[in-house]
Amino acid sequence: xxxxxxxxxxxxxxxxxxxxxxxxxxxxxxxxxxxxxxxxxxxxxxxxxxxxxxxxxxxxxxxxxxxxxxxxxxxxxxxxxxxxxxxxxxxxxxxxxxxxxxxxxxxxxxxxxxxxxxxxxxxxxxxxxxxxxxxxxxxxxxxxxxxxxxxxxxxxxxxxxxxxxxxxxxxxxxxxxxxxxxxxxxxxxxxxxxxxxxxxxxxxxxxxxxxxxxxxxxxxxxxxxxxxxxxxxxxxxxxxxxxxxxxxxxxxxxxxxxxxxxxxxxxxxxxxxxxxxxxxxxxxxxxxxxxxxxxxxxxxxxxxxxxxxxxxxxxxxxxxxxxxxxxxxxxxxxxxxxxxxxxxxxxxxxxxxxxxxxxxxxxxxxxxxxxxxxxxxxxxxxxxxxxxxxxxxxxxxxxxxxxxxxxxxxxxxxxxx
Numbered sequence: 001x002x003x004x005x006x007x008x009x010x011x012x013x014x015x016x017x018x019x020x021x022x023x024x025x026x027x028x029x030x031x032x033x034x035x036x037x038x039x040x041x042x043x044x045x046x047x048x049x050x051x052x053x054x055x056x057x058x059x060x061x062x063x064x065x066x067x068x069x070x071x072x073x074x075x076x077x078x079x080x081x082x083x084x085x086x087x088x089x090x091x092x093x094x095x096x097x098x099x100x101x102x103x104x105x106x107x108x109x110x111x112x113x114x115x116x117x118x119x120x121x122x123x124x125x126x127x128x129x130x131x132x133x134x135x136x137x138x139x140x141x142x143x144x145x146x147x148x149x150x151x152x153x154x155x156x157x158x159x160x161x162x163x164x165x166x167x168x169x170x171x172x173x174x175x176x177x178x179x180x181x182x183x184x185x186x187x188x189x190x191x192x193x194x195x196x197x198x199x200x201x202x203x204x205x206x207x208x209x210x211x212x213x214x215x216x217x218x219x220x221x222x223x224x225x226x227x228x229x230x231x232x233x234x235x236x237x238x239x240x241x242x243x244x245x246x247x248x249x250x251x252x253x254x255x256x257x258x259x260x261x262x263x264x265x266x267x268x269x270x271x272x273x274x275x276x277x278x279x280x281x282x283x284x285x286x287x288x289x290x291x292x293x294x295x296x297x298x299x300x301x302x303x304x305x306x307x308x309x310x311x312x313x314x315x316x317x318x319x320x321x322x323x324x325x326x327x328x329x330x331x332x333x334x335x336x337x338x339x340x341x342x343x344x345x346x347x348x349x350x351x352x353x354x355x356x357x358x359x360x361x362x363x364x365x366x367x368x369x370x371x372x373x374x375x376x377x378x379x380x381x382x383x384x385x386x387x388x389x390x391x392x393x394x395x396x397x398x399x400x401x402x403x404x405x406x407x408x409x410x411x412x413x414x415x416x417x
Contacts, residue, residue: 250287257296269395
């Protein structure tokens with residue numbers, strides 16, 4: 001009998017012969033290839049950014065400009081700007097033009113720098129970068145920027161609060177040392193006037209002493225008022241009534257003479273929630289300042305109008321939304337503010353008047369800041385001055401947080417306690 005050959009067993013545990021396996025791949029199980037995003041996807045990304053973005057090519061033509069860039073520069077959106085020279089698109093913003101024009105000449109480009117747009121009274125923070133090709137040659141540039149105006153206003157309020165703390169301590173000491181002697185001078189001068197009724201010369205000198213003592217005491221009181229923290233009693237106010245009260249008080253502080261005052265109140269003003277006493281003092285100071293500037297001859301025009309201002313996503317965490325405001329202009333046709341003084345006019349103790357304390361406009365600024373508004377000065381020497389006060393129509397303490405000077409932390413809603 002022939003021998004039977006047994007099949008060879010492999011050393012595998014299964015005891016089965018190993019066979020080469022062929023992997024069969026079904027087209028249905030093939031990994032999908034990623035589709036590269038098109039240009040529209042990238043444009044949607046840029047348009048959705050809360051920062052302004054401007055990209056230019058090496059020849060100076062605009063490659064991209066998003067909606068936020070148009071808004072910050074206050075330029076009307078125009079899709080046809082792509083391909084135009086950035087100088088033409090930004091012709092109303094010369095500071096931005098100079099910045100972009102130097103991008104290919106600077107060896108070190110600015111990062112997290114700031115630029116003040118004087119015509120818009122706006123501050124932007126920006127970063128410049130060159131766009132380079134695969135060989136490292138610059139083929140364009142891109143600018144990222146954000147409106148920092150409200151951030152700067154908050155920082156200015158913080159600096160003002162720090163100054164007021166130290167100034168308040170000093171003022172309290174000065175007031176304590178001066179008020180008592182001034183009161184004594186007034187009392188003794190009054191007694192001397194009664195004891196010397198027949199002497200005309202003595203009466204004139206004593207009248208001057210009393211007048212100067214009262215002026216010094218008024219300056220001390222005004223200084224204390226300036227450094228004292230504000231506690232706003234917020235309530236809906238009648239703007240027209242408040243302005244007429246301010247005119248009456250201004251006339252009691254300063255000689256009006258032949259100055260005419262015209263008040264135009266818009267009928268569609270939103271409800272203004274503010275402290276009526278503080279606002280009355282604010283406009284009393286502005287009107288008294290105008291009376292003094294006109295020197296008894298001229299015209300003051302007070303105009304109110306509704307408006308809006310943008311909130312900042314830095315504080316709200318959301319996209320900026322327009323918020324209702326009330327704008328009140330106090331304009332006169334007087335000599336105007338001399339050039340070079342406009343930036344200092346709101347500084348404490350700065351004055352151009354022989355007997356001024358330099359605190360009237362500083363108090364105005366403080367009241368505006370406490371209401372989280374803004375005040376802008378426009379003046380042309382020889383043609384007149386306009387103060388524009390913009391106030392949020394509703395309680396907006398959340399715009400800058402509870403630590404803002406005189407803001408939400410210093411507010412009390414009348415009738416809520």
